[in-house]
Amino acid sequence: MARSKSSTNTTTTSRKRKNIEDKEEPSLKKPFTQAESLFNNYKDEVECIGPDGVVNFCKDLGFDCDSIHILILAWKMGASKQGYFTKGEFLKGFESLGCYDLTTLKQQLLSLSDKLKNDSPKFSELYKFSFAFASEVDSKKSIDIQAASSMLQLILPDGPHTVNFVEFLRTQQQYKSINRDQWLCFLEFSKTVKSDLSNYDESEAWPLLIDEFVEHVKESSIAVNKEFYTEKKDDRY
Amino acid sequence: MSNMLSNITLEELWIICDTPFQDLFINLNKGLTRKSYMNIYTNIYNYCSTQNERSTVDFYPRVERLVKAKAKEIMARSENLNNDSLLFFFRNQWNDWKMSSNVLKNLLAPVNKIFSSEAKTSSSAPTSAESKIYSDALNAWRDTAFNPLKNKLSVSLLKIIENDRNGDSTNLQVLSDALECYVQLGPEKNKLEIYQSCFETSFLQETEKFYKIESQEFIEKNGVSEYMRHVYSRIEQETNRVQQYMPISTLEKLTKILNNILISNYKEQFAAKFIDLLNEDKASDLSMMYSLLNRVNHLEPLRKNFGDFIKSEGLKEIESNLKEAQEKPQVLISILLKVYNRFNTMIKDCFNNDSTFTTTMDKFFGNLVNENPASYDPKKKESTVPVVLSKFCDQILRKGPYHISDEQELEKKLQEAVCLFKYLPDKDIFMLNYQKMLSKRLVEDLSASEDAEATMINKLKTHQGFDYCTKLTRMITDMRLCKDINANFQNYLNDSNLTLPYTFNFYVLTNGSWSLTNKPSANPFKPPSEMLSSIQYFETFYKKSYQGRVLTFLYDFSRADVDSRQTKGKIYKLSTTAYQMAILLMMNSSDKASRFQILDTIGLDENTVRVPLLSLIKTGVIECAEPSYKNWNNETEFTVNTKFASKKMKVNCNISVQIGDTKTSEGAQTVSEGEVEKERFFKLQAAIVRIMKSKKTMTHNDLTVETTTQVSKWFAPKITAIKKAIEYLIEQEYIRRTSDDNPTSRKYEYIA
Known part of the structure; x- marks a missing residue:
């Protein structure tokens, strides 16, 4: 309880301070030094917060490590690798979000994640970022199926095709990884194609992966229908 | 002359004219003497030139009355006539009437002239004045003679035609004359x-x-x-x-x-x-049926049946000879050609070379070529004919039992091969195989005739375009250049006072035009010392002549002739591969060698050395205690067969041996599916990049269509294959998708 109380306190002060900053030519130095000391709390390697530090940081912030908010934070930081924040990235993130402590940060991230839901171009940027972020390879040209599936569930949890697509990725054998083009096209696909796939046109420029996905869904739904039909038939006799 | 120009009245004139005019119509054959003709004409002329113009008008009615009266008089004679006799009478009278009218017209020419000038000045209906008299005569004939009789006449005419149809002899000239009358009597307008x-x-x-x-x-x-x-x-x-x-x-x-x-x-x-x-092969009836149904535009069912017939006949031919057709390219090809020629001739002889029939034939014959039981591979779902046809070409072009030495005969066969070539769905498979077989023919010196090779390439070029044959052309050029290179090499050796221990001939082949590579081996081949100096000399020479070029030696394809001196003094000429030669040279110094020693000396690995050894054992030049190569190990020993004997003095050691299930045959080896697939992927990429480079941006559909056309000369691409190539190029950052909110207007964009 005490803790939460204190945090509300800081929030109010931060708001005040922000107002002051807005009014009188803010000196950016102060929040920086605060962010810097925050960074020092979590860093476990030289100039870098490693996986353990990130876990602690998230916990203190009050978010799951694999939540959309942390992804947004990573995006704002321009983090290049999952599980790591370098000092430069960390400070850049605080700067661009205009925050200097965990409470303001949490507020910012919550409001940002709300805003993003209605800001398609910004969301596209985040989506684009998530590919490189999730990529384990140095070239950032592909991500393996496992990472792609987790990332999709994280970033497009309510997408009309996400559940089916992740399921498809899990069962198919042909693809070991997903490239950038396929990744970007899936967002487009989720935005434009209805959940029943009725407006899907295979003569359009969709990547083969998506063609195959659609075929897979259609086939399995036929199979389901058939089963349903035969069951019904059986009932009759 | 002037006294003859006396005034003459109409009455006076008519007295002169009346009788001759009547005779003209009634007694035409009595004739009119020249003198009386001149007399009448002169009088009429006088009358016309002396009378005032007004009175000429009176002249016509008189003539008209006369003509009508005469017509009546003549037709009165027909009263008792019927049918044919009436028709003949009418026809004869009509012919006379025309004659009479003509004479009358000429006699009255002066009157006509005046009448016509009058007609002009009074601007009345400009009837053709010249024929005024004549048409009067015709009108009189029509009203008086024709109209009362026309029904009877027509019936008689129809009877004549009916007789003609029934084969009864009849006088068709009457028909012609009578109908001419019908037309003459028609009004001027129609x-x-x-x-x-x-x-x-x-x-x-x-x-x-x-x-x-x-x-x-x-x-x-x-x-x-x-x-x-x-x-x-x-x-x-x-x-x-x-x-x-x-x-x-x-x-x-x-x-x-x-x-x-x-x-x-x-x-x-x-x-x-x-x-x-069709079944009875009745050419003349077929031709007749074609020409009849062509008149009523009812050829479609014929075409359809014709197409089906081609297919079923072709299938019959193939099925009756199925086993051979499946195994021997020349059998399948000659069956197909037989069918082709048969129906091509039929189109020419029976269907007037009708192009619509040719189209039908192309469709159904193409279907037969590619989907018969001897050529269709149900597993791969594709036709094997491209491969079979390239094998066929290889057989007749290479030295051996199938080669045709007669130039014209060979040319004919090649032409026929090109005929079938048209029907191949995937011309790239043919080309890849043809290329592979051609390189083998050239490198192993198995091509029977350089001219024939060039002829065939030219035929393909005319048919499928220059770029289709680029690699083939380059291969032939390489072979020509090799002669110069070897000659220059000889000069170089002479100039540098170098001599080679043996005769060497090098082929320098452009990388990329030839589908030849050494099989991968753990250790490279170590040429025996006997060969080494020649190779080094050549390398030095070549690098000096062509700077910046890289030479790779294709030992897999090298051949050697080795003399084998037997203890009995016999000398056999062994033709071997480079590897076999290296093994045999080793045995010069010792009669036996373990596999370890062999590998140590000549390089290679246990897999690549297997075939040369096996075929040497099979020829009997060397021996091995262990017959099965599967049991060979590094200690296995190979010895020279001292008792080697052969009927021929020249022995080919490069013979086929059985390895596992496959036989390493010296004959044609086909291009694998994977190679074809790879080649197609390249072709698609190249086409897409080419298109995008010139168009900069393009919609998916347009790009697909354009790409398909570009590669259609080679094969018909599947949409998925094109997509795969596009996606690969996106990944390689040759092209990208434009970001457009409207999905239908999204395009691809070339990244320069």
């Missing part, structure tokens, strides 16, 4: 009016009636074949009659009726008979 209303209509009706009955009876009695012949001659007869004796405008209407009654009414029956005719 000369054919009387002919059409009084004769043509009932003629056409009669014709229709006649043939309706006749055709029905005939076909029932004699069957379709006879009927077709009959119709053919009927149409000819009718056409000729119209052309010779009737106004030609009738022909079109008549033809329509004949086509309708004689052909269209029976076209289903005709077409049903078509298959029988």
Whole structure:
């Protein structure tokens, strides 16, 4: 309880301070030094917060490590690798979000994640970022199926095709990884194609992966229908 | 002369004219002497030139009255005549009448002149003045002679035609003359009016009636074949009659009726008979049926049946010889060619070289070529004919039992091969195989004739375009250049005072044009010392002559001739591969060698050395205690067969041996599916990059279509293959997708 109380306190002060900053030519130095000391709390390697530090940081912030908010934070930081924040990235993130402590940060991230839901171009940027972020390879040209599936569930949890697509990725054998083009096209696909796939046109420029996905869904739904039909038939006799 | 120009009145003139005029019409054959003709003409002339213009008007009615009276007088004689006699009488009188009218017209020429100048000044209806007299005469004839008789006449004329149709002899000239009268009597505006209303209509009706009955009876009695012949001659007869004796405008209407009654009414029956005719191979009947049904535009069922027939006949031929057709390229190819020639000839002989039939044949024959049981691979779902055809070409072009030495005969065969080439769905598979086999022929010196090779390449070039054959052309060029290179190398050696221990011949082949690579081996081949100096000399020479070029030695494809001196003094010439030569040279110093020693000396690995050893053992040049290569190890020893003997002095050691399930054959080896797939992927990429480079941006559909056309010369790409290539190029950052909110207007964009 005490803790939460204190945090509300800081929030109010931060708001005040922000107002002051807005009014009188803010000196950016102060929040920086605060962010810097925050960074020092979590860093476990030289100039870098490693996986353990990130876990602690998230916990203190009050978010799951694999939540959309942390992804947004990573995006704002321009983090290049999952599980790591370098000092430069960390400070850049605080700067661009205009925050200097965990409470303001949490507020910012919550409001940002709300805003993003209605800001398609910004969301596209985040989506684009998530590919490189999730990529384990140095070239950032592909991500393996496992990472792609987790990332999709994280970033497009309510997408009309996400559940089916992740399921498809899990069962198919042909693809070991997903490239950038396929990744970007899936967002487009989720935005434009209805959940029943009725407006899907295979003569359009969709990547083969998506063609195959659609075929897979259609086939399995036929199979389901058939089963349903035969069951019904059986009932009759 | 002037005293002759005395005034003359109409009455006086008429006294002079009356009798001769009457005679002119009634007693035409009495004739008119020159003197009296001149006399009458002069008088008329005088009358016209002296009388005032007004009085000439009185002259015409008199003439008109005279002509009418005469016509009546003549026709009075016909009262007791009927049918033919009436017709003949009418025809004769008509011919006379025309003559008489002409004479009268000429006699009255002076009057006509005045009349015509009058007509001009009074600007009355400008009737052709010259024929005023003549048309008066015709009108009199029409009103007095023709009109009362026309029905009778028409009936008689139709009777004549009916007689002609029934084969009774009849006088068609009467028909012609009478109908000429019908036309002459027609009004100036539409000369054919009387002919059409009084004769043509009932003629056409009669014709229709006649043939309706006749055709029905005939076909029932004699069957379709006879009927077709009959119709053919009927149409000819009718056409000729119209052309010779009737106004030609009738022909079109008549033809329509004949086509309708004689052909269209029976076209289903005709077409049903078509298959029988094909089966019985009745060329003349087929040709007749074609020409008849062509008249009524009813060829579609024929084409369809023709197509099916080609396919079923072809399948019959192949199935009766299935096993051989599956195994031997030349059997399948010659069956296909036989079918091709048979139906090509049929189109020429029976179907008038009709291009629509050729199209049908192309479709169905193409289908036969690629989907018969000997050529269709149900597993791969594709035709094997591209491969079979390239094997066929290889067989006839390479030295060996199938080569045709007669130039013209060979040329003919090649031409036929190109004929079938047209029907290949995937011309790239043919080309890849052809290329592979050609490189083998050239490198192993198995090509029977350089000219024939060039001929074939040129044929393919004319058919499929220059770029289709680029690699082949380059290969041939390489071979030509090799002669120069070897000669230059010899000069170089002479100039540098170098000598080679043996004769060497090098082929320098451009990388990329030839599909030749050494099989991968753990250790490289170590050429024996005997070879080494030559190779080094050549390398030095070549690098000096062509700077910056890299030489790779293809030992897998190198050949050698080795002399083997036997203890008995016999010398065998062994033709070997480079590896076999290296093994044999080793055995010069010791009679036996373990596999370890061999590998140590000549390089290679246990897999690559297996085939040379096995074939040397098979020829009997060397021996091994262990017959199965599977049990060989590094200690296995190979010894020289001291008892080696052969009937031939020249022994080929590079013979095929069995390794596992596959036989390493020296014959044609085909290109694998994977290689084809790879080649296609490159082709698609190249096409897409080319297109995008010139168009910069393009929609998915346009790019797909354009790419398909670009590669269609080689193969028909699947959409998925094109997509795969596009996606690969996106990944490689040759192109990208434009970001457009409207998904239908999204495009690809070339990244420069």
